Amino acid sequence: MALLFRSKPIPLTTLLSSLTVIFLITRSTADTLDGELSVYDVLQSYDFPVGLLPVGATGYELDISSGKFAAYLNGSCSFNISGYKLKYKSTITGYISKGKLEKLKGVTVKILLIWVDIIEVSRSKDGLDFSVGIASADFPIDNFEEMPQCGCGFECNKKHVRTSIRSNPFVSSS
Template sequence: MATFPRIFVFLFLFFFSAALQFSQSLGANEGPYKELMSYGFPLGLLPTGVSSYTINRTSGVFSLHLGESCRVTLPPDNYLATYSPTITGKIVENRIAELQGISVRAFFKWWGITGIRSSGQDLVFEVGVVTAKYPSKNFDRSPDCEGRRSASS
């Protein structure tokens, strides 16, 4: 059962990290990726193309807007992850909780990622009470959404 949570964590981290790197290269749209990194997370947890975001610095409640759903296939195991047009949650230093809008397909079923913790070296993805741990370096780059052209292309 430990393989199941690791798959979810890997997928979520890969997508989020990729999104942050892409945003940093965009200049005007780097806000959400810089925010993510300021809380101790790699930018590749988010896909490229975040159109807007809001964050309450007191409560940590955030909302990210992609404009449309996003689908990403994560190498090397080709796990499929989807991002809803809007992703919400609560972020504090090294912790994202109450996460909604990111799902990973594993064992022929879709699983919603509910939280992420960062130790700097590793990310721990939460799917309910089940967790999976992946190296943060796996999320150094933001993935492009399948079927959507990257702004850097």
């Protein structure tokens, strides 16, 4: 007994929409698997500097249609920047769009004696605004052109110059 199916023609708009979704999903998966784009490349494609994440991110996931993302580090990480202590969990999640990171989870900052979550980062021209909900702070984007390193932040590569002659302002040399 043979079954016969009567098929209706598929509207062109439906076909094009389906192909676009398949292309985007395939492209996103291929980029991640092939290593063509790093998480730092993705940050830059959304107008953010690479220095928002420390050195050594091991991977990421990104749903292009919703902007939902997850970035993975090799472990938790902490360092100081501009008088603030930052902590990154091994997984950072949120939503990304052009110039905006929202509903962030996994990044905290120590303000006085209290640790608070950074929940949003937005870019405005040459600055970045970091929000903890009840307060925010602006920083020049130039501060984040290089990636910080766990433990020492941006200070790892700076050489400390020591003078061979020690001077004491309270002792006279004569």
